[in-house]
Structures are given as C-alpha cells and as structure tokens.
Amino acid sequence: MIKPAEWQLALPLALAFASIFLAPLLMLVGVSFFNDDKISQPGLAQWAKFLGDPFSYKVIADTLLLGVKTVCATIVVGYPLALVYLDAPPRLQKVMIFVIVMPLLLSVVVRTFAWIVVLGREGVINQLLISLGIISEPLRLLQTELGLVISLTQIEMPLMLLPLISVMSRLDPNLRDASAALGASRWRTLFTVIVPLSMPGLVAGCLLVFASSTTAFISQTVIGGVRLIYLPLLIWQQSLVVFNWPFAAVVSITLLISVLTVVSALSWLGRRSGGYVHG
Amino acid sequence: MFSRRSLLAGATALGGASLLPTLAHAKGSVTAAIYPGTWEEAYRSIVVPALKKDSDVELELQPLFAVDQVAKVKAARGAPPFDAFVLDPGPRIMAIEAGLIEKFDGKKLMNASKLPAGFVDEWGVCVGAQVVGIAYNPKKVPAPKGWKDLFSEPWVSRLGLTGFQTTFGTVSLIEIAKVFGGSETNVEPAFVELKKVLPKIAAVGQPAAMAGLFQQGQCDVMYTNTQTVATLKGRGVDIEFVKPETGAVAFYTTLHITKGATEVANAYKYFDAAVSKGVQEALTKPPYNFIPANKDVVMPSYLPMKSLDEFNSFVLHDWAKINPLRAGWIEKFNKEMAK
Numbered sequence: 001m002i003k004p005a006e007w008q009l010a011l012p013l014a015l016a017f018a019s020i021f022l023a024p025l026l027m028l029v030g031v032s033f034f035n036d037d038k039i040s041q042p043g044l045a046q047w048a049k050f051l052g053d054p055f056s057y058k059v060i061a062d063t064l065l066l067g068v069k070t071v072c073a074t075i076v077v078g079y080p081l082a083l084v085y086l087d088a089p090p091r092l093q094k095v096m097i098f099v100i101v102m103p104l105l106l107s108v109v110v111r112t113f114a115w116i117v118v119l120g121r122e123g124v125i126n127q128l129l130i131s132l133g134i135i136s137e138p139l140r141l142l143q144t145e146l147g148l149v150i151s152l153t154q155i156e157m158p159l160m161l162l163p164l165i166s167v168m169s170r171l172d173p174n175l176r177d178a179s180a181a182l183g184a185s186r187w188r189t190l191f192t193v194i195v196p197l198s199m200p201g202l203v204a205g206c207l208l209v210f211a212s213s214t215t216a217f218i219s220q221t222v223i224g225g226v227r228l229i230y231l232p233l234l235i236w237q238q239s240l241v242v243f244n245w246p247f248a249a250v251v252s253i254t255l256l257i258s259v260l261t262v263v264s265a266l267s268w269l270g271r272r273s274g275g276y277v278h279g
Numbered sequence: 280m281f282s283r284r285s286l287l288a289g290a291t292a293l294g295g296a297s298l299l300p301t302l303a304h305a306k307g308s309v310t311a312a313i314y315p316g317t318w319e320e321a322y323r324s325i326v327v328p329a330l331k332k333d334s335d336v337e338l339e340l341q342p343l344f345a346v347d348q349v350a351k352v353k354a355a356r357g358a359p360p361f362d363a364f365v366l367d368p369g370p371r372i373m374a375i376e377a378g379l380i381e382k383f384d385g386k387k388l389m390n391a392s393k394l395p396a397g398f399v400d401e402w403g404v405c406v407g408a409q410v411v412g413i414a415y416n417p418k419k420v421p422a423p424k425g426w427k428d429l430f431s432e433p434w435v436s437r438l439g440l441t442g443f444q445t446t447f448g449t450v451s452l453i454e455i456a457k458v459f460g461g462s463e464t465n466v467e468p469a470f471v472e473l474k475k476v477l478p479k480i481a482a483v484g485q486p487a488a489m490a491g492l493f494q495q496g497q498c499d500v501m502y503t504n505t506q507t508v509a510t511l512k513g514r515g516v517d518i519e520f521v522k523p524e525t526g527a528v529a530f531y532t533t534l535h536i537t538k539g540a541t542e543v544a545n546a547y548k549y550f551d552a553a554v555s556k557g558v559q560e561a562l563t564k565p566p567y568n569f570i571p572a573n574k575d576v577v578m579p580s581y582l583p584m585k586s587l588d589e590f591n592s593f594v595l596h597d598w599a600k601i602n603p604l605r606a607g608w609i610e611k612f613n614k615e616m617a618k
Contacts, residue, residue: 122496
C-alpha cells in the first residue's frame with residue numbers, strides 16, 4: 001500500500017477551508033469594489049467614501065482602543081488571579097477553573113443582559129452605592145465606555161486566563177525557590193522570573209481578548225448603546241438595514257485588516273518573548 | 280483505528296444525511312419567516328396548530344426581523360429559504376422593488392371578505408397593525424401630552440431613544456421632526472432638537488434593547504408600539520401608553536409569498552388561517568396583544584381605538600418616499616449621536 005504523503009492528509013481540510021472560508025472572503029473583497037448597492041457598477045466609490053470620511057477614522061480608532069482597554073483590564077484582573085490559582089490547593093483549583101470557564105457556558109445574550117441589570121440606573125452597583133451613602137444620584141454606567149469595558153473584562157476573562165494558566169502551571173516550581181535562595185525578593189522573582197516565563201501565555205491571552213472584544217457586536221451595542229460606535233455596528237447597519245453590501249464589505253475588510261495588524265504584532269511579540277525565554 | 284474504507288463510508292453517510300432536510304420538506308408543509316419574540320411565540324402556539332387542524336399543513340417558522348428576511352432572500356438569489364415573508368411597510372417596498380415578492384391573488388383567500396378594504400392587494404395580505412406612540416412610567420414621570428414634551432423636563436432626562444433602523448423608530452423620529460417644523464422627508468429639525476438635549480437623554484439604544492432598558496429603569500419614557508406596552512404591563516412593569524396630541528402613528532404588517540417559493544398553495548392556506556376569526560381573536564388576548572385585522576374581532580379595550588375604521592384618523596406615512604432617504608438618516612444619526 002502506498003503511504004499518503006503528509007500534505008495529502010491535509011487536503012480535505014484545505015479544501016474545506018478554501019470553499020467555506022477563502023472563497024467567501026474573496027467574494028467579500030470583490031463586492032467592496034462596486035459603486036452601487038445593486039452590485040452592478042465596478043469602481044472604488046465605496047472605498048473613497050469610507051476613507052474620505054474623518055468619522056471612519058474615529059470609529060476605527062475607537063474600536064481598536066476598546067480592544068486595548070479591555071486587554072489591559074483583563075491583564076490587571078486576570079494575572080493576579082492566575083497567580084492565586086497556581087498557589088491554590090488542587091480542590092480550590094477545580095472550583096476556580098469552574099468559575100473561570102462559567103462565562104463561556106452562558107449565551108452571550110444572557111451575559112449581556114445580566115450586565116444591564118448590574119450596571120443599570122437602578123442596578124445592583126448603583127443601589128449598593130446609594131444604600132451605603134457613597135453617592136446620592138445614580139451613576140451613569142450603562143451606555144458608557146467604562147461600563148462596556150467592565151462587562152467585556154468579565155465576558156472575555158476566560159480567554160485570558162485559560163492560556164495563561166496552562167503556560168504558568170508548566171513552570172518549574174523550583175525556579176521560584178531558586179530565585180528566593182539567591183536572595184531575590186518576591187516582587188523581583190515575579191518580574192524577572194515568572195512574568196518573562198509566562199509571556200507566551202500572556203500574549204496568547206491578549207491576542208484572543210483583543211480579537212474577541214473588538215468584534216463583540218452584541219455586547220458593544222446592548223451595553224454600550226448606539227452612541228458608542230464601533231466597526232461591527234457599522235457593518236450590521238450597512239448590510240442588514242441599509243442593504244449597501246459594497247459599503248458593508250469595505251467596513252468588514254477594514255475591521256479585518258486593523259484587527260489582524262494588531263494581532264500579528266502581538267504574535268510577533270509572543271514569538272520574540274518565546275525565543276527570549278528559551279534562548 | 281479507522282481504515283480509509285470506513286472513513287469513506289462515514290463520509291458518504293454524512294453526505295447523504297445532508298440531503299435529508301429536502302426529503303422532510305414533503306407535501307403538506309410551508310416555511311414562513313416570522314418576527315422573533317412575541318410574533319414567533321404567538322404564531323407557534325396559535326397559528327401552527329390551527330393550520331394543522333384545518334388544512335393538515337405543517338407550518339415551519341423561521342424567526343427573522345423584516346430587514347433580515349429581505350437580506351436572506353436577496354442573498355439566496357432565486358432559491359429562497361422560506362415561502363412566506365412577514366413585513367412592515369418599509370421593508371415591504373424594498374422587497375417589492377428588488378423583485379423578491381410573488382404577485383398575490385386575493386380571490387384565493389376565503390377570509391378576504393372579513394378584512395377591511397385595502398387589506399388585500401396585488402402583493403399580499405395584511406394580518407395586523409401596529410400603533411406607535413409614547414410609553415411612560417406613571418410612577419416616575421407625569422403623562423406627556425405629545426412629542427414636544429419629550430424634549431423638556433421632567434421627561435427629557437428620562438428619555439430613551441432609538442434610531443432609524445426600525446419602522447417604529449423611523450416613524451417616531453419623523454413625527455418629532457414634524458412638531459418642530461419638519462416633514463415626512465425632512466427630519467433635520469429632529470436632529471437639531473436632539474443635539475440640544477443629547478447630554479441629558481437617559482439612553483440611546485438598539486431597538487431590541489429598549490424594552491429591557493425600560494424594565495430596568497434606565498429610561499422612563501420612550502416611543503414604542505401598543506403591543507410592547509401591553510406585553511410589559513402583563514409582566515408587571517409600570518408602563519402606560521399615550522396617544523400623542525398630533526395623533527398616534529399606525530402601520531400595517533403584511534404577509535407575502537416569496538418569489539421562487541415551492542409551497543405556494545400551502546402559503547395561501549397559511550395566510551387564510553392567519554386572518555381567520557378564531558386565530559385573530561386568540562392573538563389579541565394576553566400575553567400576545569396583537570391588533571386584529573379581521574373585522575369580526577372585537578378590539579381589545581386597552582387600544583386607543585374602537586374599530587379598524589378609526590385607523591384612517593391615525594398618522595400614516597409614505598414609505599416609497601422614506602426608503603430612499605433612510606440610509607442617509609441612519610448615517611447622520613450615527614454621526615450626530617456619537618460620543
């Protein structure tokens with residue numbers, strides 16, 4: 001029997017990718033080069049309209065900035081949590097993993113509406129602060145970027161923690177003892193030993209959180225409201241309300257390119273840090 | 280371990296299985312799009328069993344908003360995923376212009392005589408109406424008189440808004456524009472007034488999120504339809520409907536046969552069942568609270584009218600004029616409202 005070469009084994013998957021992923025993507029690019037919503041006149045009018053409008057750049061910047069803010073918030077909350085996880089006894093670790101994964105088990109719609117109940121004018125946070133006498137008028141949390149980042153931090157947290165924990169739990173515990181024995185303080189051990197070694201996990205987490213939060217249409221529109229405008233909202237409006245598919249294609253490609261740029265920069269950083277750790 | 284032969288057999292079986300849904304789509308069935316939420320629940324529990332009982336036709340429902348239905352049929356290019364549309368006036372005209380709707384023969388409907396004049400036309404049949412006005416929370420704010428009140432205290436700081444994406448949002452913003460000197464085709468005055476009060480407004484949300492925002496007390500005044508008010512009230516929310524002094528807005532919801540539909544005869548049977556007296560009567564009851572299209576059905580008491588004839592006194596809009604302007608309005612709303 002002739003043994004199939006390795007590339008032959010990958011052929012079915014490659015074909016599936018080509019037909020269900022690559023072909024629609026090429027069609028999307030093709031559609032963006034039409035002037036009218038009937039997709040009959042080829043031209044660059046939609047690109048010119050999008051790129052010639054200063055509002056578009058504001059929306060692109062806001063979208064990427066939302067991703068950066070969410071990534072920062074998940075690191076600030078998630079990294080200490082991962083450290084606690086590492087030192088926790090196995091039974092507690094199991095409970096923690098369950099709590100961490102829980103947001104993934106809920107539908108995004110349920111999670112999002114739960115945040116309306118928490119952040120709302122008469123929501124949990126405002127009622128607590130008012131009953132404690134800290135504020136007299138309810139704070140505006142819903143439909144603000146702050147509220148949106150808070151909720152996205154919880155929603156995207158598993159994507160940061162899971163890669164982080166999987167990398168950190170493979171670290172040799174002796175390294176910490178060695179660092180302490182050589183006279184390093186706990187902080188120094190953290191920043192010169194643990195953080196650099198956990199870099200691949202951290203970068204993978206950042207990558208996932210960034211890509212997921214910049215494209216989180218439901219959370220962005222329901223919690224953020226429609227005064228905070230991000231690229232996914234524009235795509236939805238143009239494709240499903242206005243039916244201007246060429247323009248929707250232009251916005252989609254812009255979202256794809258801008259997110260991919262940041263993601264590839266991050267993964268380049270990840271590869272570099274990996275080399276740093278092992279080299 | 281799998282041999283290559285068993286893998287192949289498995290793949291063939293999978294391929295074969297993908298053909299099954301077409302077999303299941305046998306005689307005696309019809310697939311119809313329906314609005315998600317109340318419409319879907321109501322049609323599933325009332326129209327589906329009625330059609331099965333009267334005509335032995337299986338009704339399969341696909342929950343989709345009006346604009347999504349038009350987008351799907353457009354994208355399907357001649358092989359539509361469902362046999363019947365349910366549409367509001369704006370998307371209805373879009374679908375007709377795009378050639379997505381089959382011509383309709385009103386004579387094939389047994390219940391046609393039970394419907395008011397004009398409810399059956401060459402494109403489809405009207406199954407219900409929506410009345411749009413102002414909803415407010417009587418425990419938090421006094422009753423507003425009309426659209427103008429929404430822009431002054433105490434209402435403005437408790438106001439929840441939506442844009443031009445939906446029919447009810449569009450007609451409400453047009454009515455607001457009118458009281459400030461605009462018209463059906465000139466919504467500029469609404470933008471000017473909105474801009475002035477924007478920092479005070481309680482919420483600007485997605486249409487689908489508005490009921491939730493009201494329920495959670497994020498806003499206490501909004502524009503919406505009578506059905507939403509009745510449904511929220513049924514859940515114990517403090518909410519009342521006000522017919523604005525310039526008149527409430529009415530528009531009709533219509534059923535249509537999709538161009539290229541495979542089950543045309545069954546689609547007519549479905550439409551007939553949907554406008555029959557029994558079904559329409561059941562639809563007007565809580566928790567569904569529909570406005571009936573059948574003349575034999577008594578109007579529910581909470582509605583701001585006694586009979587369908589009164590609709591002529593309501594504000595109606597010409598969507599053939601509105602549709603071409605709407606894309607521009609949506610874009611402008613984004614820019615003017617953006618933080």
